[in-house]
Amino acid sequence: MARIGVLALQGDFLEHENVLTRLGQQAVEVRRPQDLLDLDGLIMPGGESTTFCRLMADFGLYEPLRDLLSQGFPVWGTCAGMIVLARQALDLPFPTLGALDIVVDRNAYGRQVDSFEAELSVPTLGEEPLRAVFIRAPVVVSVGEGVEVLARLPEGPDVPPAGAGTAVAVRQGHVLATAFHPELTDDARLHLYFLDMVAARQARPV
Amino acid sequence: MAVETGTYRVKCGLAQMLKGGVIMDVVTPEQAKIAEAAGACAVMALERVPADIRAAGGVARMADPERILKIMDAVSIPVMAKCRIGHIVEAQILEAIGVDFVDESEVLTPADEAHHINKWQFKVPFVCGARDLGEALRRIGEGAAMIRTKGEAGTGNVVEAVRHMRAIMDGIRRLQNMPEEELMAEAKALGAPYELVKETARLGRLPVVNFAAGGIATPADAALMMLLGADGVFVGSGIFKSEDPERRAAAIVKAVTYYRDPAVLAEVSRGLGEPMRGIDLRTLTPEERLAVRGW
Numbered sequence: 001m002a003r004i005g006v007l008a009l010q011g012d013f014l015e016h017e018n019v020l021t022r023l024g025q026q027a028v029e030v031r032r033p034q035d036l037l038d039l040d041g042l043i044m045p046g047g048e049s050t051t052f053c054r055l056m057a058d059f060g061l062y063e064p065l066r067d068l069l070s071q072g073f074p075v076w077g078t079c080a081g082m083i084v085l086a087r088q089a090l091d092l093p094f095p096t097l098g099a100l101d102i103v104v105d106r107n108a109y110g111r112q113v114d115s116f117e118a119e120l121s122v123p124t125l126g127e128e129p130l131r132a133v134f135i136r137a138p139v140v141v142s143v144g145e146g147v148e149v150l151a152r153l154p155e156g157p158d159v160p161p162a163g164a165g166t167a168v169a170v171r172q173g174h175v176l177a178t179a180f181h182p183e184l185t186d187d188a189r190l191h192l193y194f195l196d197m198v199a200a201r202q203a204r205p206v
Numbered sequence: 207m208a209v210e211t212g213t214y215r216v217k218c219g220l221a222q223m224l225k226g227g228v229i230m231d232v233v234t235p236e237q238a239k240i241a242e243a244a245g246a247c248a249v250m251a252l253e254r255v256p257a258d259i260r261a262a263g264g265v266a267r268m269a270d271p272e273r274i275l276k277i278m279d280a281v282s283i284p285v286m287a288k289c290r291i292g293h294i295v296e297a298q299i300l301e302a303i304g305v306d307f308v309d310e311s312e313v314l315t316p317a318d319e320a321h322h323i324n325k326w327q328f329k330v331p332f333v334c335g336a337r338d339l340g341e342a343l344r345r346i347g348e349g350a351a352m353i354r355t356k357g358e359a360g361t362g363n364v365v366e367a368v369r370h371m372r373a374i375m376d377g378i379r380r381l382q383n384m385p386e387e388e389l390m391a392e393a394k395a396l397g398a399p400y401e402l403v404k405e406t407a408r409l410g411r412l413p414v415v416n417f418a419a420g421g422i423a424t425p426a427d428a429a430l431m432m433l434l435g436a437d438g439v440f441v442g443s444g445i446f447k448s449e450d451p452e453r454r455a456a457a458i459v460k461a462v463t464y465y466r467d468p469a470v471l472a473e474v475s476r477g478l479g480e481p482m483r484g485i486d487l488r489t490l491t492p493e494e495r496l497a498v499r500g501w
Contacts, residue, residue: 009463010226010247031463046223047247048283054245054456055463079223091282093243106282112306113329115216118209135219136284136306158209184219 002198005030005039009055011047011080015183019191033064041074041198044081046135046181049106052084053094062095069099074174074201076194082177083138090141100175101144108139108162116160120180122151122169125189132168132180140167140179147172174201212329214351220284220306220331221352221415224248224438228428228459229417231255231442233273235280237451244455248284248307250440251277256313256360257443257482260494266314268296271303278304286333291500292318301330307352308332312499313359313442322500325349335419337370337497339377340396343406344501346414347399353412355436356497357420360443362484364427366497367420371434374416381407420497423448423481425461425474432465449479 004020006013008029017027020043030036042065044052056062069075077085077100088103089096109115115136119129130151139162143149151169153159168179169190176197182190210216227247232238238249253269254262268289278285284306289296291310296317300308310323312335322345325332331351336342342353355374357367377396381403384392393403405413418431419440428439441458448454457474464470492498 008226010245012222012225014225015222031467047225048223048227050242050283051227051245051247051459054243054459058456058460111278111304112220112284112331113301113304114211115220116209116211117213117216118207120207133215133219135216135223154207156207158207160209181219184215184222 001026002040002195002202003028003038004195004198005036005042007042007044007052007081009047010051011045012181012183013045016043016045016078019183019188023188023191023195025195031059033060036064036068040202041076041194042068043194044075044077044084045183046079046081049080049083049089049092050094052080053092056084057094062097065097069097069175072174072201074176074194074197075099076176076178078178078181078183079135079137082179085175085177087144089138100170100172100177101147102140102167102170102177103142104138105141106138107136108141109134109137109160110162112136114160120151120153120168124150125193130182130187130189131185132182133184134180137163137179139163140170143167143170144172214349217331217351218414221333224284224352224417225415226463227438228455228462229286229438229440230445230455231440232277232446235276237446238277238281238285240452241445241455242281242283244452245459246283246455247438248286249277249281250286250288250309250442251305252288255443255446256496257362257447258360259313260360268293268300268314271299274300274305275303288314289323290314291316292321292323294323297323297328297332301328305330310334310350312356312496316499322348333417335497335500336374338373339406340398341501342374342412342416343396343398343402346402346412350414352415352417354417354419354440357418357422358487358490358495358497359420360496361421361487362423362444362447362482363487364421364423364430365487367418367422367431368434370420370497371418371431371436374412375435378406378411382410423484425457425471425478428458429461429465429471432462438462443482447482454478454481
């Protein structure tokens with residue numbers, strides 16, 4: 001059983017905890033630097049990135065998170081979590097953690113009435129498409145060389161123009177990010193994928 | 207690829223993203239920016255805060271779309287706006303200008319004293335007020351994607367929000383202790399849809415996100431509502447009717463995240479200046495009570 005932290009400053013952290021618990025893992029709520037001790041991985045949930053950043057600054061979480069990320073600690077960000085992990089987030093009045101070489105445009109799809117769900121092909125998870133829920137999601141406008149794109153929105157008449165052809169699930173080594181919310185569906189394949197990343201790091205010789 | 211917008215999952219999803227956060231009433235772009243910088247997870251764009259609606263009297267209506275659009279331009283966080291209970295067209299206008307959430311609110315003068323809006327017909331999600339479990343489930347039955355307690359808005363007095371949150375939680379605990387064959391009679395007693403009664407009994411919570419609202423004025427008030435089971439809080443007049451809105455707003459945001467940590471609550475409660483004055487509810491006439499609007 002892995003001990004997975006879930007950043008619990010604001011947002012849908014309980015939804016992630018419920019999936020982890022269902023998968024037989026231990027979920028630990030992280031609000032203070034000391035909550036980061038003895039974890040095997042961390043999930044940064046959906047929510048408001050400005051709220052996350054304000055509280056991360058006020059409660060001293062930026063530095064310990066940067067330290068962990070520089071040591072290869074597995075972290076997965078969904079939506080707001082992706083924004084906070086990015087190298088750059090356009091229009092975000094706070095620094096990001098810069099752990100993932102992508103640039104994101106916050107709320108580029110438009111407003112809530114433009115939020116959507118769709119069947120998404122994620123080849124690494126198998127042939128069965130994934131139901132992906134995008135809530136005021138960020139658009140990844142640039143992807144660095146070392147970043148693996150796990151899924152893209154297709155081009156097509158139905159696809160919101162801002163996101164057509166863009167990356168919506170990316171991985172750079174020990175950092176995973178999705179613009180959508182797997183925690184809002186019953187499909188736990190991305191959680192299992194992240195737990196594999198955690199297990200791979202634990203198996204690595206020190 | 208089939209892309210679907212405005213599904214119930216997408217509507218409830220935004221409410222889920224707001225959890226653990228504070229939604230603040232604002233009347234200007236400047237106030238909205240203060241709220242965002244303080245860590246608000248959303249703002250409610252209004253013509254007047256509830257305390258001023260009370261003072262002004264007369265008919266309270268949807269805010270001027272021009273005012274709402276300016277607030278939407280000023281911040282990157284979600285913007286909500288209020289329409290009158292049952293005012294289908296005000297809600298259509300709010301959806302058309304692109305607000306992220308519509309509050310069908312008893313704080314405004316009701317447009318329909320018998321019927322609430324059929325919220326299933328909209329792509330924009332709705333939040334509605336409730337005083338007890340039956341009222342909450344009726345609104346969810348009409349398509350609300352989020353519930354909040356009514357409390358008594360514009361009073362700076364948390365007592366009604368506490369009463370309503372306890373009533374909702376007590377109703378849920380009752381359902382959980384009932385054998386299944388009693389749920390139909392309970393649905394009848396609650397005046398609530400049977401399917402939602404069963405769903406609530408199974409989940410042990412409301413099927414949608416449930417915030418506290420109506421009279422929250424201090425970090426301690428906000429933390430109290432979280433302790434009673436709220437998923438987050440709305441703060442109306444409590445911030446911009448206080449002496450130091452910036453500090454109070456930031457303090458209430460921290461109080462909601464760290465509501466189980468009295469040391470943090472003590473720290474953020476220090477030296478905030480005067481809160482809004484507040485009203486003893488026993489001095490209100492029945493006509494002055496907003497929570498009794500709607501059913």
